[in-house]
Amino acid sequence: xxxxxxxxxxxxxxxxxxxxxxxxxxxxxxxxxxxxxxxxxxxxxxxxxxxxxxxxxxxxxxxxxxxxxxxxxxxxxxxxxxxxxxxxxxxxxxxxxxxxxxxxxxxxxxxxxxxxxxxxxxxxxxxxxxxxxxxxxxxxxxxxxxxxxxxxxxxxxxxxxxxxxxxxxxxxxxxxxxxxxxxxxxxxxxxxxxxxxxxxxxxxx
Numbered sequence: 001x002x003x004x005x006x007x008x009x010x011x012x013x014x015x016x017x018x019x020x021x022x023x024x025x026x027x028x029x030x031x032x033x034x035x036x037x038x039x040x041x042x043x044x045x046x047x048x049x050x051x052x053x054x055x056x057x058x059x060x061x062x063x064x065x066x067x068x069x070x071x072x073x074x075x076x077x078x079x080x081x082x083x084x085x086x087x088x089x090x091x092x093x094x095x096x097x098x099x100x101x102x103x104x105x106x107x108x109x110x111x112x113x114x115x116x117x118x119x120x121x122x123x124x125x126x127x128x129x130x131x132x133x134x135x136x137x138x139x140x141x142x143x144x145x146x147x148x149x150x151x152x153x154x155x156x157x158x159x160x161x162x163x164x165x166x167x168x169x170x171x172x173x174x175x176x177x178x179x180x181x182x183x184x185x186x187x188x189x190x191x192x193x194x195x196x197x198x199x200x201x202x203x204x205x
Contacts, residue, residue: 036049036164036165036186036195039164039165039169039186040164040169040171040179040195040197041168041169041170041171041172041173041174042171042172042197043172044172044199045171045197045198045199045200046197046198046199046200046201046202047195047196047197047198047202048195048196048202048204049183049189049193049194049195049196050193050194050195050196050202051193052193052194053192053193053194054159054180054181054182054194055082055086056194057180057194057196058082058083058086058159058180059086059090060203061157061178061180061196061198062086062087062090062092063090064198064200064203065124065155065157065177065178065200066087066090066092066123066124067123068090068091068092069091069092069093070092070093070121070123070124071092071093071094071095071121071122071123072087072092072093072094072095072122072123072124072125072126072157073094073095073096073097073110073113073122073124073125073126073154074094074095074096074097074125074126074128075096075097075099075106075107075109075110075125075126075127075128075139075143076098076099076106076127076128076129076130076139077098077099077128077129077130078096078097078098078099078128079098080128081128081159083126083128083159084096093121095113095122097109097110097113106139107142107143107146110125110143110146111146111150114146114147114150114152114154115150117150117152120152120153120154122152122154123154123155124154124155124156124157124177125143125147125154125155125156125157126157126158126159127139127140127143127156127157127158127159128159129158129159129160129161129162129163130161131161131162132162133162133163133166133167134167136160136161136162136163136167137163137167137168137170140156140158140174140176141170141174143156144156144174144175144176147175148175155177155178156174156175156176156177156178157176157177157178157179157180158176158178158179158180159179159180159181160179160180160181160185160195161181161182161185162185163181164179164181164185164186164195165185165186165187165189166185166187171197176197177198177199178196178197178198178199179195179196179197179198180194180195180196181194181195181196182194182195183195
């Protein structure tokens, strides 16, 4: 049994009857295993597998972190994510800077936007990652560099599509405030749930 799955289902006799083919069913969330916390690169904050789809998890996360009327900037593969529509439904101001998969255009647009944000209207920047791990890492770390260079206090959000569990995601090192990933993209976790890492406590339902 994969160690991440083993740790998550530990203590549940129904889920541990077979070590060769464990059945992992949606259930009220609990803190993730140390192995998955390590995969996210989060020594601080909170991590969880939430028994809900990505869209619902993003809706709850945006509600916790942002207020109506604040501005959320999206960069990366903006057109491949429902995040812009979700944010607008929550009455957030959305500015989207779509990019080629190397992220170059997003960086130029974001640097210009942050430089002009004298009133700190931008409350958060969300990076919509591609499936390629190296490109995703460059997008996230590059966004953190731009925020720090501009001395800007905007939060950094990430929609991950394959870094967690497959490559080195570095939540603490990159200064990521919130990351959401479909559980189906994380090694040996079933689809239909959402892996969340966040600086503040994540509500369990």
